[in-house]
Amino acid sequence: MKIDAHQHFWKYDPVRDAWIDDSMQVIRKDFLPKHLKPILNANNFDGCIAVQADQSETETHFLLDCAEKNPFIKGVVGWVDLSADNVEERLVHFSKNKLFKGVRHIVQAEESNFMLRKDFKNGIGKLSSFNLTYDILIFPTQMEAAINLVNTFPNQKFVIDHLAKPYIKAGKIEDWKTKITALAKIPNVYCKVSGLVTEADLKHWKIQDFYPYLDAVFNAFGVERILYGSDWPVCLLAANYEKQLHIIQNYVKDFSKEEQSKIFGENAIKFYNL
Template sequence: MVIDSHQHFWYYEPEKHAWIDDSMSVIRRDFTPSNLKTTYQENGIDGCVAVQADQTLAETEFLLSLSAKNDFIKGVVGWVDLQDEQVVGVLDEYALHGKIKGFRHIVQGEADHNFLLRPNFMRGISALEKHQFTYDILVFPHQLGATLEFIKKFPNQKFVVDHIAKPYIKDGFFDGWATMMKEIGKHENVSCKLSGMITEADFKTWTPSQIEPYMQLVLNAFGSERILFGSDWPVCLVAGNYKQVKDLTTDFIAGLSTDEQADIMGRNAIKFYNL
């Protein structure tokens, strides 16, 4: 089974989606399950994990409602205020929903480099394990030092790094990112998504050979049993089409065993998110 571990839905609103700047104007529109279902049929994808793009409980409810109507949405990564003193009760409520698998906070947007290490935030993270909820780590490379300290504090919590931690591929930034990712990869409760890579390169001129060293580093650091294919649709559309995104990963892993390829393209996501 082929599972896309990372994609989004939205009804476009200029204020809510202000992060979609002029360079990304192609995605300033609605993206719904009907759009994605067609794309999946064309590309041989069996199901997906829908990930939050807005930091509200309404976003979590929106994704859950879509998943209830669309069987191919196998799981939801929502948002809750993990710094809220009442978060335990909120998580208890969400534990009653079979489709919600974990949560994410857009840490890359936080000015505080050490946001992950805030006591209130870590208190919220400590409440996830009770319900076997996962946590998606969305950070920029300069936040990886705090990320490493953060994951060390929760050895039993299932984490996944989104978008290979968004290295600055366009600028050729590699060494500092690579050093930190190798350290993070030593922690077996942490996985990594092969996703969001073409949008970290130049939108118009990227090539697979430019991105391959980053993928190789991630494969070496996490192993084939802890990396997950993800498209980051529709954000990926600013730099390429769905087939290009999928081919980037399938071509890269073509030399691995059939089992390893099946793990990366679906089985790891099924296991990680308990789909």
């Protein structure tokens, strides 16, 4: 089964979605399951994981509703306030729905040590008892905190979204490479090859721009802990679905069929308990 392990749905709201600024006109509209399904079909994908893009339980309910009505959505990574006093109660509530697979917080918008706050770590510590994963969305400046966090919770499954957003456009790699390698040494951490094109020069990227970063990730994590994700529709800022997919397909073209199957589905099934 082929799985796109990272994409988003939303009904565009100019207030809630204020992060979609004037330079992002192409994604200033609704993106719903009916828009994605034909794209997945055309590219021979069987399903996807819908990931939160808004810090609200309202959106988590919306994504779960989408998944219940569209069987190709195999799981939801939603948002729950992990810092809240009632976090366990909220996890009980959402875990009643078997399509609720994990939690994410937009940590990239927080200060560098946000993940090390006592209240946030308390929430992270609750996830494994519900068999829930955690998606780590950070910038390279927050990787040190991520290393600290994942070492604190050896029984929690973590996945790094978008390779931790390396500075591809600027060509910076060394510090990021050191830290992504350190993260990969921790066995309960996986990595998504996703969101590449939006970290590059949006209008002028070349496929070769991504290879040093992919080399680092594949050397560090191996094929057992890497998941493919499109980051659709955010990827549309720099590439259509097929173009961003081709970057990864081209990179792994000489891998065995078994290895490609892991990257494009089996690892996602294992990680998210699909």
